[in-house]
Amino acid sequence: MLKLHFAPNSRAGRIVWLLEELGLEYEINKMAFHPKDLKSDAHRDRHPLGRVPVLEDGDLVLWESGAIVEYILERFENGGLKPPVDDSRWPKYQQWFHYCEGMVMPPVNTIVVQTILLPPDRRDETALKQAQKLLTRALAPVDEALAGKEYLIGDFSAADVMLGHACFMSNRVGCVTDEMTNLKGYVERIAARPHFQTAITMQ
Amino acid sequence: MLKLHFAPNSRAGRIVWLLEELGLEYEINKMAFHPKDLKSDAHRDRHPLGRVPVLEDGDLVLWESGAIVEYILERFENGGLKPPVDDSRWPKYQQWFHYCEGMVMPPVNTIVVQTILLPPDRRDETALKQAQKLLTRALAPVDEALAGKEYLIGDFSAADVMLGHACFMSNRVGCVTDEMTNLKGYVERIAARPHFQTAITMQ
Numbered sequence A, B: 001m002l003k004l005h006f007a008p009n010s011r012a013g014r015i016v017w018l019l020e021e022l023g024l025e026y027e028i029n030k031m032a033f034h035p036k037d038l039k040s041d042a043h044r045d046r047h048p049l050g051r052v053p054v055l056e057d058g059d060l061v062l063w064e065s066g067a068i069v070e071y072i073l074e075r076f077e078n079g080g081l082k083p084p085v086d087d088s089r090w091p092k093y094q095q096w097f098h099y100c101e102g103m104v105m106p107p108v109n110t111i112v113v114q115t116i117l118l119p120p121d122r123r124d125e126t127a128l129k130q131a132q133k134l135l136t137r138a139l140a141p142v143d144e145a146l147a148g149k150e151y152l153i154g155d156f157s158a159a160d161v162m163l164g165h166a167c168f169m170s171n172r173v174g175c176v177t178d179e180m181t182n183l184k185g186y187v188e189r190i191a192a193r194p195h196f197q198t199a200i201t202m203q
Helices: A012-022 A041-046 A065-075 A091-119 A125-145 A158-172 A182-194 A194-201 B011-023 B041-046 B065-075 B090-117 B126-145 B158-172 B182-192 B194-201
Strands: A005-008 A027-030 A055-056 A060-063 B003-006 B027-030 B055-057 B060-065
Touching: A005 A012, A005 B194, A012 A055, A012 A065, A041 A055, A060 B090, A065 A091, A065 A158, A065 B065, A065 B090, A091 A158, A091 A194, A091 B060, A091 B065, A091 B090, A091 B126, A125 A182, A158 A194, A158 B011, A182 A194, B003 B011, B003 B041, B011 B065, B011 B194, B041 B055, B041 B194, B055 B065, B060 B065, B065 B090, B065 B158, B065 B182, B090 B126, B090 B158, B126 B158, B126 B182, B158 B182, B158 B194, B182 B194
Parallel strands: A005 A027, B003 B027
Antiparallel strands: A005 A055, A055 A060, B003 B055, B055 B060
C-alpha cells in the first residue's frame, strides 16, 4: 500500500488532498512540523534534507510533491484530474502545474520563513517586503486566468491540487488582495472542498 | 512552426538545448535580458510578468520551462529523453525534474539577484549567505544520486535539461564545492554537450 510521510502546514497536504479526492487507500506517517521528527535519522534516511512529502511504494521512496502527484495519477488512478495529452486543456494544465513551484511558492516560502520560522531578532524586513511584492505580482496572472472559470482549466484538476494549495497559502499570508476577485473566489472554492478540509486540518 | 521567445542567461536556454538535442526546427525571438525587451508591451502581451521562456505554437502561448519541455516531448518528439510511465526509471525522472524548481532554483535566483541584478547598495549579505547555504544543502542529494551514473537516471534525459541546467548555474555561482565530485563531473559532462554549448552561448 502507498505510504505517505506527512507533516501539517506543508506540501504534504497536497498529497493527502489528492489521495482523498481519488478515494485511494494509503497509510500515513504523521510527523510534527519540527526538527525532532523531520530531521530525525529515520526521516533523513527517506529524504536527506528532512523534507515532506515523501511517498513510499514498496522499495520506491519518492520526493517532490509534483513528482508524487504525477506518480499517483499515472500509476494508480487518474480520476479525470489530468487531461490527456491531445486534450486542448492539457498545455495550460501543464503551465499552471509548473507555475506553482516556479513562481508562487518561492516567495511564499520566504514569507513563512520571515514571519513564522525565524525568531524575531533574525527576521529581515527588506526580504519580507520584497517577497510580498513578488508574490502579489505572481498571483495577478492567476487571478486573470480564472476569469469566468471555477478552476484553472475549467473543471477541477491536479493543477488545482498544486497551484490551488499554493494560492490558499498565499491567501493565508495575506497576499491575495481584495482586488483579485477571481482569485478570492477560487481560494474560497478550494477551501470549501471536503477533501481539502481533511488535508488542511490534519495534524 | 514552434516559436521560442528567448533571452540569454535565463531558463530559455533549457528550451534551446532541448530543441537542439531533438533536432526540431523552430523560430526564435532573441531578446536582451533587459527590461527594454522583457517588459515591453509586445512581450507583456505574451507573459504579463515579462518572463522567458515563452513558447508559441499557433494560437497557443505557453509559459514555464517545465511545461514547455513536457509540451515538446509529448506533442512533438520524445527522442528517448523521457522514459515511459511503466519504466523503472520514470519515478526518479519525475523526482529530479521537479527538484529543479522545487529545491535548486529558488536559492539560485536569490544569489543572482543579490550578486548581479541588484545595485551594490541594495544588496543584502544575510540573504545572500542564507541562499548559498540552502543551495549547497540542496545540491548534496544530487551529488549523492549521481554516484556511478553519467546522468540523473543513467542515460541523458529531459530531467537533465531541467536540473542539469540548474546545476550548471549553481556551479557558475560557486556553490558546487570540490567535495561534490560526482556533481562536478556531471556539470562538466553537461557543459561538454555540443547542443548545451549552442544554448548557453546564444545571445
